[in-house]
Amino acid sequence: MNLLERDEDDQGLSESLHDDGTNNNHNRHKTVSPAAGEHPLQYNYTFWFSRRTPSRPASSQSYEQNIRQIGTVASVEQFWKFYSHLVRPGDLSGHSDFHLFKEGIKPMWEDDCNRSGGKWIIRLRKGLASRFWENIILAMVGEQFMVGEEVCGAVVSIRFQEDILSIWNKTSNDQTTTSRIRDTLRRVLNLPANTIMEYKTHNDSLRDNSSFRNTKISL
Template identity: 85%
Template sequence: CPCFYSSLKDDDSGDHDQDQGTPKDSETERTEDEDQSLSKKKMVVPAAGEHPLQYNYTFWYSRRTPGRPASTQSYEQNIKQIGSFASVEQFWRFYSHMIRPGDLTGHSDFHIFKEGIKPMWEDDANKMGGKWIIRLRKGLASRCWENLILAMLGEQFMVGEEICGAVVSVRFQEDIISIWNKTASDQSTTARIRDTLRRVLNLPPNTIMEYKTHTDSIKYVWTGKACPRTLNQAVERIMRYF
C-alpha cells in the first residue's frame, strides 16, 4: 500500500535520547509545555460507538540492511512509529491498509506494543522480562501474526498486565514471531502464555518454542562494541555461530 510506505517515510517518532546541550530557562519552560501538549495529543481514545480495547497499543515498523552493525542509535533511527489505537475499529483502520508480513521482503519487522512501551529490551517494562520465540517456515507468517495479535488485543492470554507486545520478523529463509512479557521469573505466567500461544496459533505438538529472557539475549550477543536491541537482531547474531 503506497500510503503505508509514505507514512513510514514521513513519520519520526522522536524517540532519540540525545544531549542537545543546556537550554535557557525560557526554552526549558517552552519545551515542558510542548511536551505536555504533545503527550495529550498522542493519547488516543475510542470514538463514540467504537469498541474500546483494554489497553492502547502502538504499531511500529523497522527495516535493516543485513550485515550492518547494530547499535542503539541505528536501531532507534530505523524503527518507525506507524500509529496508536484504542479501539477495535481504530486497529482495523491501520491493519487493513498494512502490507501482510508474508508480502514483505528483506529484513523487515512489525511490532505492536502497548502504548508507552518501546519495542526495546532496555525499556523499563521489558528489561526484567523475556519472550516466547517461534520460527516459521515461509508462507505461515501472515496467518500466525494475525492470529497472535488478535488474541493479544482480545486479552486471550489471561495474564493480567504481563503482556508487553508482539513482533514478527521477516527473513530470507524463515520468519519469526515472538510475544514479550514483563516478568521472566514468573514461571506460571510464562507457561500460561506458552500454552495459549499453542492454542491460538494451532501449533502442531512437535513445534519448537523457545523462551529467552532479555537479559540472556543481551549477554549472549554482546560484542563489546554494540548490542542488538531486538529479537530479530539477536537471532541473526546467534545464527552466525551455527
C-alpha cells in the same frame, strides 16, 4: 516503503498519522481515544516498523533511530481500520520487522517495561507469517492470554530463509506466567504438539548482541 495505504478522508487516523504512515512531531504524544460508539480496547496499542541491513549488527542506539511508529489504536474499530490498510508481513522483503506493543512501551530490550522480561520465539517456514501474525495480535488485543499486564507486545520478523514470531512479557522469572503464555500461543496458533518453542530473556539477548558486536573476525 509505503507501509500504510489509506483514504485521505479517513479521519479516524488522520490526527495521529501523516499520509505516509509516520507520526508527526506535533501529535507524537497526543493520546488516542475511542470515538463515540466504538468498542474500546483494554489497552492502547502502537504499531512499529523497522528494517536494517543484516550484515550490520544494530547497537541499541542505531536500532532506536531505525525503528519508527506507524500508528496507535484505542478501539476495535480503529484497529481494523488501521490493520486492513497495512502491508501484510508475508509481502515484506529483506530484513524487516513489524511490532505491536502497548502504548508507551518501546519494542526494545532496554525499555523499563521489558528490561526484566523475555520472549517466546517461534520459527516459521516461509509463507506462514501473515496468518500467524494476525492470529497472535488478535489474541493479544483481545486479552486471551489472561496474564494481567504481563504481555508487552508481539513481533514478526521477516528473514530470508525463515520468519520469526515472538511475544514479549515483563517478568522472565515468573514461570507460571511464561507457561500460560506458551500454552495460549499453542492454542491460538493451533501449533502441532512437536512445535519447538524457545523462551529467551532480554538480558540474554542483550548479552548475545553485545558479544556479537565485539567479535573480531580474522581473514
